[in-house]
Amino acid sequence: MRSNTKIALILMTVFVSLELLFRREGVATVLRDYGIGWSVILLSFMYFILGYVIAMLYNAPSLLFRKRYRRKVEKKAMLAKQTRVTKRTEHYIELVQPKFRALAWNHDYAIHSLAAGPSVEWTNEEAAATLTNLSPRLTTLRQDYLNEDHVRQQKEVFDRYGRLLDSGMIDVERLNAFLGQSELPKHVRQALIHPFPLVDTLEAMKARSYEINGRHLALSAGIEGEQIVMQELEKYADSYTTLYGNRIAYDAHHTVESDALVFSEQGIFTIEVKNIKAKGDQFIKISKDGVWYARRGLSEDWQVDEQSSKIFDQMNRQVYGSQKFISDQTGERLTVHPVVVIANANAKIENETDWVVIRPNQLYTVISRGKDQLSQETCESLRDLFKAHNLGQKAFKHLDYTKEYDQILQNTLFIHHVTTSLLILLSTYNEMEK
Template identity: 35%
Template sequence: MVEKSIDYLARNIESTFLGMKLMFGDNMTLTEKIVVSMTLFSGFLLTVLYYPKGTLLGFIVGLFLVTTFVHGIPFSYRELRIRRIQKAYRHNVVFLDDEIRDMTSIKPNTAELDTHIPRHLATNEESYVNYREALNVLKERLTPYIGGGVRSEISVKEDLERFRSVINTASFKMNDVFSCTDYQVNPNTETWLNEHVPEVIRSATSKLDFLKETLDVLMKERMAIKSGVEGEESVREYLKDFEDMLLPLYGTRFQAEKGTVENDALLFTETGIYSLEIKNIGASGDKTIRITKDGLWYEKFKSSDWKRSERDAIFDQVNRHTALTETLIREKFGRESKYMVKSLIVIPNKNLKIENESSFHIIRPSQIVSLIREMDVVLTHDECVAVSDFVKSKDIGQARYEHLDALAYVKKIVETYESLQRDCEFLKRTFIIQETYVERVTQNNLHELLRLKYLNCDNARSVI
C-alpha cells in the first residue's frame, strides 16, 4: 500500500513538473499558461479526492485524469490555435495575386537623386530669414509623419532610424525566403519580388543616406549663420532703448580706397564715434577665452588645457574698420580729435568667460552704454546727426555672399523624405507576400509547419 502511494505521488509530481516546465519556458502564450495552471490545480484536487480510497482503481483514475488535464487540454488548445492561423494564412494567399497587381501599379519612384546643393547670393540677414522659413517648412511638412517632435534637423535625423529598420527587415526577408532550400516560392511571385523589391531597397537606402548627409549640411550651415546674426540682433535689441542718445547705424557698408568697409554697428554719441565689432564667440558651448597684453588669444573648455586661437585676426579686422571709417569721416569734417573713431569688441554670449589683458575694449552688450557714458563729451547732438547722415549717404548696402539656399534645400529634403516613406510602405506590403506565398504554406503541410514553429523546434526554419 505504501509503495503504491509513493509511486502514485511520484507520477503526479513528475506530471506536475512537466507542466510547470512548459509554463516557465517560451513555448506557451500567457493564455496557455493560465490554462495549464488551472489544470494543475484541478489535478491536485483530483489527487486529494482519489488518494484516500487507497485502491488500484483510484490510482489509475487519478493518474489518467491528471495526465489528461495537464497535457491534453493545453495541447488541444494549441492545435486549435494552429488551425485558426492556418485558416487566416489560407485567406491571405487567396488574395496575393491581386496584392501583387496592386503593388505593381504603386511601385515607388527609384530614379537617381538630385544631389546638387542649391546656393544663392544673399546678405547674412537674408540668409538667416531663409533658414527660418526653411525650418518652418520642415516642421509643417514632416509633422504628419513624425508628430509634434519636429523641432530641428536633429529630430528629423533621429526619426530616420525607423526607415533603416524597415529596409533591414526587407533585406532579411528576401534572403530568408530565397536562400532557404526547404521552401520553394511560387515562380511568378519569386520573379516579381526579385525584379522589384531589391530595386526599392537600393533606392530607399540611397535616399536614407542622402537625407542624413543633407540634414548634417543644413544644420552645420544654419548654425554658422545663426550664431553671428543672432549675436547682432541681441545687441540691437539691447540698444533699442538708447537710440536717441546713441544714433546707431547697423550694417553700414561704404567704398574706401583699399576696398569696402562694413561695420556691424556705428554709434554716434556726444562722447564720440564708436565702431562695434560683434563676435558671438562660443555660442554653442561653455568656453573661456584669454587675451594677453600683446594681443594673443587663447581658449579652453572646462576639461581642456589652454590652446592658441587664431582669433588674433579680429584685432586686424577691428583696426582696419576703425581706420578706414575714421578716414572717411575726417575727409569730410576735418582731422580734429573729436572725429576719431573708437573701437569696441562686443561678445553677446553670456556663457563665454573673458579674461582680457589687452588694451582693446572687449565687453558685453550690457556694458556698452555705461562705457560710453564714462567718456568726455566731445560732440554736440547736431554734429552727431550730421556725421551720421553723411555716413548713411555713403552706404552702398550690405554685401551679398554665397549661402546655402536653405528653403530650396529643405524642399528637396522633404520630397526625398516623403519618397522614402512611400518606399518603406511598399516594402512593408511585400512582407506578407514574402511570408505567406511560400509553397509549403499553400500546401497541406501548413499544419505541420505551424506545429513545429509553436513547439519551438530548432530544426524548423519558418518564414512566417
C-alpha cells in the first residue's frame, strides 16, 4: 500500500502539472467555473485515483510472487550460511584433532551414582572411626576440586560451551560426530556429546561431600562427649562403679542401651550423653512440657528442636527397660534414675522441667546426693548382672563412606577430564576467531 500510494502521488503531481500547463478545453472550463483552488483539488483527486490504479497494476506481479521470491532468497542465504558453517566446522575440527591426540589419559573414568553401594551394619564408633580415617582425604578433595571457586569456574566452562553450540557458528552434528569418533576415552566422548547433566552431578557431589563431613562431625562430637563423661566418672571410681555402652534385652523384642550406667550406694543412674550445640553462641531451653528449644544468639527466636525433644522419651525407655530387667532377674523393685548430660560448656541451658540436665562436672554431685540406700554387695551384683547380659553396642545401618568417597573421587576426576576437553574446544575456537 505504501508503494502504491507513493507512485499514485507522483503520477498525480505529473498529470496535474501537465493539465495546468497545457490547459486543455475541459480544464479551461473547470478553471473558469470553479476557480484555481477547487480546480486543482478536483484534478488531484481524479489523477490520484488513476495513479493508484496504475500503481496497483504495476505492483501486482511483485505482490503475487513476493512470498515465493522471499523464500527463494532466504533458502539461498541459508544454504550459503550452512556452507560457511560446514567449512568453518571442518577447519575447526582440523585444529582440534591434534590437540586431542596429544592428551594422554590412562583411565576411562565414568560417572557413578552416589551412595549406590549397600549399607553396612556398624556401631556409631565404627562409623566414626571410618570417617576419621577418611576425613583428611575428603578435606583435600574438597579443597582441590569441590571448593566454591573451582566449582564456579567449571560451571562457567560448561556455560561458555553451551553458548558456543547455540551460536549457530558451529555444525553441532558434525562436531558431535567427530567427538564420537575421536581417540578420547569412551565415557569422555559420550560426556562431551551430552555434557550439561554433569553440572548437576558436580553440585550433587559438592553437597554430598559436605553432608559426609557433617555426619563425621556429628558422630565424632557424640563420641567425644561420651569420652568427656567417662573421664569425669573415672575421677571418682572409688565411690561407684560404671558400665559404658551396656545394652541389655528386657523382653524378647526390645533392648535398651545406656551411654553410662552407674551403680552407687546412693542409687542406680542411667546417663545419656548429648554433645549438642557445641559450636558458636548456642542456647537450649527445655519447657515444662518437655519440649526442647534452641536458638543461636539472644537476638533470634526460639525454634523447636525436634530431635532433642525425643531425648526424654529415650530416657523413659531406658529407665523402664533397666528396671524391668532388674525385677525379672532379681525379683527386686529398684529405681533407676535418668540423667541427661550436655557434654560441652558452650551451650547455655535453661531447664524448666524436673528432669536432671547437667554438665559433666556436676555428675559427682548428682550421684552423691542420691537418696537410695544400696549395699556395696547389691551394687556389685547388679553390675555383674548387667555386664553378663551385655549384648554389645547396637549396630546401625550406615553408608559405606569409603566406597562413596571413591565414587566422588572418580566422578571428580572424570568431570575434570571433561572440563579439560571443553577448555581445548573453547580455546581453539577463540584462536580460530582471531
